Amino acid sequence: MNGLQLKSNDEKRESRREITSAIEAQDGMGFKPRFSKRPTIPPPPLILDHEKDIRVPDSINYCLRSYQRDGIRFMYQRYRQRMGGILGDDMGLGKTVQVISFLSAIMKKTGKRTDLDRRCQHINRLFDEGKRLRRLGEDQSVDEHLPPPNDRWPTCLLVVPSSLISNWKNELETWGYFEFAVYQGDRRSEVVRQFRMGRLDIVLVSLEILRSPAGDALFDLGWSLTICDEVHRLKNCNRESLKAASQIECDVRIGLTGTALQNNYEELWTLLNWANPGKLGTKQQWNHSISSVLKDGQSSNATPEQTARRDAVAKGVKEKLLPMYFLRRDKQEIADQLPRKTETIAFCPLTQMQKAVYRRLLESEDMQRILRAEDSCECGSGKTCGACCCPVDKGMILSYISTFIKISNSLFLIVPVLGDSPDALVVNRKLTETLIPGVAPAQLQHAMWCEPENYCGKWKVLVGLLNDWHTENEAFQIQEGQKSVVTSQKRHKVLVFTKSRKLLDFIVSSLASLAYTTEVISGEVVQEDRQRAIDSFQTDPNVFVMVITTSTGSVGLNLTAANKVIIFDPDWNPTVDMQAMDRAYRLGQTRDVEVVRLISSGSLEELIYQRQIYKMQMMMTIYDAKPQTRYFEGVQGDKEKEGELFGVRNLFTLTEGNTEMRIEEARYRDEVWLNMAALEKRLHGSKGIDLKKSLIDDFTEGAVKKAENHMKKIEKQLRKHGVASMVSGQEVAMDSEKWSILQSRKRGRKSSADKKAQTSTPSIEWTAPMRLRKMTVAHSQDLPAGRAEMVLSD
Numbered sequence: 025m026n027g028l029q030l031k032s033n034d035e036k037r038e039s040r041r042e043i044t045s046a047i048e049a050q051d052g053m054g055f056k057p058r059f060s061k062r063p064t065i066p067p068p069p070l071i072l073d074h075e076k077d078i079r080v081p082d083s084i085n086y087c088l089r090s091y092q093r094d095g096i097r098f099m100y101q102r103y104r105q106r107m108g109g110i111l112g113d114d115m116g117l118g119k120t121v122q123v124i125s126f127l128s129a130i131m132k133k134t135g136k137r138t139d140l141d142r143r144c145q146h147i148n149r150l151f152d153e154g155k156r157l158r159r160l161g162e163d164q165s166v167d168e169h170l171p172p173p174n175d176r177w178p179t180c181l182l183v184v185p186s187s188l189i190s191n192w193k194n195e196l197e198t199w200g201y202f203e204f205a206v207y208q209g210d211r212r213s214e215v216v217r218q219f220r221m222g223r224l225d226i227v228l229v230s231l232e233i234l235r236s237p238a239g240d241a242l243f244d245l246g247w248s249l250t251i252c253d254e255v256h257r258l259k260n261c262n263r264e265s266l267k268a269a270s271q272i273e274c275d276v277r278i279g280l281t282g283t284a285l286q287n288n289y290e291e292l293w294t295l296l297n298w299a300n301p302g303k304l305g306t307k308q309q310w311n312h313s314i315s316s317v318l319k320d321g322q323s324s325n326a327t328p329e330q331t332a333r334r335d336a337v338a339k340g341v342k343e344k345l346l347p348m349y350f351l352r353r354d355k356q357e358i359a360d361q362l363p364r365k366t367e368t369i370a371f372c373p374l375t376q377m378q379k380a381v382y383r384r385l386l387e388s389e390d391m392q393r394i395l396r397a398e399d400s401c402e403c404g405s406g407k408t409c410g411a412c413c414c415p416v417d418k419g420m421i422l423s424y425i426s427t428f429i430k431i432s433n434s435l436f437l438i439v440p441v442l443g444d445s446p447d448a449l450v451v452n453r454k455l456t457e458t459l460i461p462g463v464a465p466a467q468l469q470h471a472m473w474c475e476p477e478n479y480c481g482k483w484k485v486l487v488g489l490l491n492d493w494h495t496e497n498e499a500f501q502i503q504e505g506q507k508s509v510v511t512s513q514k515r516h517k518v519l520v521f522t523k524s525r526k527l528l529d530f531i532v533s534s535l536a537s538l539a540y541t542t543e544v545i546s547g548e549v550v551q552e553d554r555q556r557a558i559d560s561f562q563t564d565p566n567v568f569v570m571v572i573t574t575s576t577g578s579v580g581l582n583l584t585a586a587n588k589v590i591i592f593d594p595d596w597n598p599t600v601d602m603q604a605m606d607r608a609y610r611l612g613q614t615r616d617v618e619v620v621r622l623i624s625s626g627s628l629e630e631l632i633y634q635r636q637i638y639k640m641q642m643m644m645t646i647y648d649a650k651p652q653t654r655y656f657e658g659v660q661g662d663k664e665k666e667g668e669l670f671g672v673r674n675l676f677t678l679t680e681g682n683t684e685m686r687i688e689e690a691r692y693r694d695e696v697w698l699n700m701a702a703l704e705k706r707l708h709g710s711k712g713i714d715l716k717k718s719l720i721d722d723f724t725e726g727a728v729k730k731a732e733n734h735m736k737k738i739e740k741q742l743r744k745h746g747v748a749s750m751v752s753g754q755e756v757a758m759d760s761e762k763w764s765i766l767q768s769r770k771r772g773r774k775s776s777a778d779k780k781a782q783t784s785t786p787s788i789e790w791t792a793p794m795r796l797r798k799m800t801v802a803h804s805q806d807l808p809a810g811r812a813e814m815v816l817s818d
Contacts, residue, residue: 055083055135055136056083056084056198056200056201057083057084057087057198057199057200066082066086067085067086069082069085070085070088070096070125070129072096072100072129073100073104078100078130078132079129080093080096080125080128080129081128081129081133081134081200082135083135084124084125084199084200087121088121088125089118089358091117091353091357092117092118092121092122092125094351095111095113095119095351096122096125096126096129098111099111099122099126099278100129100130102276102278102349103126103130103249103276106275107276107348107349108277108278108279108298108299108300108349109278109299109300109349109350109351110255110279110280110281110284110295110296110299110350110351111123111278111280111281111351112281112282112284112352113351113353113354114282114352114353114354114355115282115602115606115610116355116358116606116610116611117353117354117355117358119253120191120192120195120253120280123251123278123280124195124196124199124200127178127180127202127225128199128200130178130248131178131225132177133201133202135201136201139200139201139202140201141203142201143177143203143222143223143224143225144203144223146176146222147170147222147223150171150222151170170222171222172222172246173219173221173222173224173245173246174246174248175222176222177225178248179219179225179226179247179248179249180225180226180227180247180248180249180250180251181226181227181229181242181245181247181249181250181251181272181274182204182227182228182229182250182251182253183229183230183234183250183251183253183269184228184229184230184252184253184254185231185232185254185257186230186231186232188253188254189206189208189228189230192253196226202225202226203223203224203225203226204224204225204226204227204228205218205219205224205226205228206227206228206229207227207228207229207242208229208233212238212241213241215227216241216242216245220245227242231252231254231257231265231269234269235264235265235267235268235269239268242272243271243272243273244273246273247273248274248275248276249274249275249277249278250269250272250274250277250278251277251278252269252277252278252279253280254280254281255279255281255284255298256281256283256284256286256291258279258294258295258298259286259287259291259294259295266294266298270298270301277298277299277300278299279295279299282599283597283599283603284350284352285639285642285643285646285647286599286639287596287597287639288315288660288661289310289311289314289315289318289319289642290310290311290315292646293307293310293314293315294307296349299349304345304349314337314341315661317330317333317334317337318334318337318338318642318645318646319642319661319662320333320334320659321333321334321335321337322334322638322641322642322645322654322659323654323656323657323658323659323665323667324655324656324657325657325665325667326654331651331654334651335651338645338649339649341646342646342647342649343649346646346647358611361611362609362610362611362613363614363615363616363617364616364617365605365609365616365617365618365619366616366617366618367605367621368618368619368620368621369621369623369633370485370621370623371624371625372481372482372485372622372623372624372625373481373624373626374432374481374625374627375477375478375479375480377435378432378479378480378481378624379678381431381435381438381460382428382431382432382627382678384458385427385428385431385459386676386678388458390420390424391424393409393414393416394416394420394421394424394672395672395673396409396410396414397409397410397414397416397672398410398672398673421672421675424676425628427455428627428628428675428676429628429629429632430524431627432593432624432627432628432629433480433482433524433527433592433624433629434472434476434480434482434483434527434530435460435468435472435480436469436476436479436526436527436530437524437526437527438452438456438459439452439465439468439469440452440453440456441465441469441526443526443529452465453465456468473533473534476530481624482622482624485620486520486590486592486622487538489588489590489620490535490538490540490568490569491538493516493518493588494516494540496516497515497516497568515565516568516587517561517568517569517570517585517586517587518569518570518586518588518589519569519572519583519586519588519589519590519604519607519608520570520571520572520590520592521577521591521592521604522571522572522573522574522592523575523593523595524593525547525548525573527592527593528544528546528571528572528573531571531592532544535569535571540568540569541564541567541568541569542567542568542569542570542571543557543558543560543561543567543569543570543571544557544570544571545557545570545571545573545576545577545581546572546576547575547576549576558581558582558583561586562583562585570583570586574591574595574600574601577604577607581607582607582610582612583607583608584608584610584612584613584614586607586608586617587608587613587617587618588608588617588620589605589607589609589617589618589620590619590620590621590622591619591620591621591622592622593622594621594623594629594632594633594636595632596632596635596636597639598636598637598639598640601621601636605617626678626679627678628675628676630679631674631675634655634656634669635669637656638655638658638669641655656668656669657669658670658674
């Protein structure tokens with residue numbers, strides 16, 4: 025049958041019995057990893073190179089998923105060809121396991137105890153041979169007789185963030201018998217000596233040590249390859265980290281990251297160029313041929329020619345460039361093993377006090393100086409004010425950005441309190457005297473503790489959500505009993521993330537007054553206490569909330585006991601917020617996860633959220649080559665096209681909030697454009713359609729009216745329900761087209777996506793959560809008459 029010899033059912037059963045017997049025999053041979061769960065039908069051997077017999081040990085291969093095997097093959101192909109590469113899988117897909125499997129294969133590990141001390145035994149034999157030669161009169165020292173460390177088996181320098189050293193040590197010990205050491209502390213010189221002698225497979229070093237003078241000793245030791253975890257930390261071309269990582273002498277460099285692109289397209293070039301120096305041209309060539317084309321084509325003002333060029337370049341990057349150097353998979357690979365995640369964006373109005381302080385700061389002398397920096401100088405020099413009579417320091421701008429973000433979250437952040445650093449006390453006293461005159465700091469503190477909702481527009485939403493969820497927990501107890509196992513499994517548990525340690529302290533203290541049992545993780549919590557807090561949250565049904573600083577807890581933590589996540593303040597980098605959500609939404613989660621992200625409407629935070637949308641769409645454009653809805657006019661890095669996103673004037677302003685309107689308008693415009701283009705193509709066979717501006721204006725007017733009708737419905741809901749009513753409906757584990765098909769089939773009818781003749785909107789798109797057109801109100805206080813702040817939900 026086409027030259028294939030098919031096995032009979034009896035032969036298949038016999039083959040499975042042989043593999044099963046081999047698996048059972050592993051326990052007596054000390055195989056690693058030692059997991060109790062094993063596949064019912066063992067997979068075929070994972071052989072990477074038949075000629076050299078390079079294969080992943082069966083004990084590891086049994087535990088791998090198919091996409092992980094593909095990742096291992098990708099790394100091996102790069103290694104065999106002496107090329108570098110970036111494994112850019114989403115968090116939670118097992119990049120660590122893929123790396124360990126790959127290293128096991130190229131180092132010809134078996135997974136048995138015989139791998140233990142293999143190198144040491146080999147070196148001892150060489151020492152004995154050296155001593156024998158000396159006795160025979162050979163003029164050669166024992167050390168000179170030793171070959172290079174990677175002569176028989178490859179060697180690896182594993183560069184990781186200091187916070188992940190312990191995790192990598194645990195994983196290496198779990199998945200195999202590796203001879204490795206950590207280059208740190210007083211043992212650094214001993215680690216180098218042992219490596220030079222050939223006694224080590226792997227040396228672990230933190231990125232912090234590598235870029236210090238102590239890291240110089242590792243640059244030229246004879247590495248077969250370098251693997252850098254969280255390689256996106258090298259994204260800045262001028263950083264010491266990149267310079268240090270580029271000085272390591274080896275043939276192959278492999279980077280691991282779930283966020284290869286965080287802020288701009290140049291970051292991706294930096295990582296790819298580190299892995300394959302000089303093979304992607306210069307940074308200027310990348311900017312000219314790729315970055316600028318993609319950014320110009322994403323603007324809402326882009327011409328049809330610019331969008332066409334964007335689509336062509338994105339397709340070329342995805343299909344021709346990235347496959348050689350970059351492999352990325354997302355959570356769709358494990359969608360069948362994850363529950364649903366819904367995400368709600370809550371636009372929370374500032375309180376009257378916050379607005380007053382915000383405006384007072386905008387009207388300050390220094391702030392006006394910053395805003396006039398780009399204007400022509402009045403002295404007639406022809407220069408801008410900032411470059412002439414009124415120079416503006418970049419540090420001043422950053423300081424004001426930080427202050428406006430604090431005001432957007434809570435006025436508590438600008439009040440001097442016990443625990444502030446000496447410098448912070450001075451700054452906060454000055455801010456309080458200037459922005460809240462006539463009130464002593466002690467009085468402000470007391471007022472904020474007693475009535476936090478007057479000084480923080482997000483407070484009512486936070487406390488309201490927690491009260492609702494806690495009330496549901498109490499209802500579960502009444503229905504099913506205090507000691508019921510089902511009850512503890514149903515109980516809501518909440519993660520609250522904030523960037524500010526000071527705000528974290530305020531939240532924790534306030535929640536204690538509400539009698540909520542709370543755990544805390546921040547940079548000040550030592551590792552032992554941190555693990556105790558994690559264990560308590562995961563296992564104790566009475567622990568309701570865990571409050572975490574985003575910088576500390578957004579990576580490396582498994583908190584699947586939580587089914588609710590609140591992002592109190594957004595990060596400029598959208599991937600930081602995504603990683604925080606993934607503490608709960610990951611493999612091992614059995615319940616649907618609800619995420620609520622709080623945004624202070626009209627403030628700098630709303631611009632931060634808009635930048636998040638922009639950056640996430642950049643990622644999707646270059647990763648998947650899918651056209652993204654063009655929400656914004658602004659073009660990153662182009663001073664002539666700053667639009668509504670970029671530039672100082674967009675940073676420092678107070679608006680009534682317009683993100684939701686822009687999203688609705690852009691979505692409506694693009695949907696009509698696509699539908700009209702499809703109709704024109706069917707009628708006349710043309711490839712596109714040239715819509716007149718007047719027609720677009722009609723579509724915009726229709727979108728505005730549609731949004732206004734939604735707002736009227738929301739106001740009616742407000743009167744009926746009072747404070748907050750949060751809705752959501754985004755299934756992020758699968759793309760929107762698949763979700764549409766699934767839901768339609770559940771209703772027993774075909775969806776438009778099922779019909780071949782139907783031209784649909786792009787199937788993979790990162791948008792503000794809008795596809796289900798659901799909107800609701802954050803809270804009813806402080807709303808202008810006739811207008812409601814909205815929560816947009818997919």
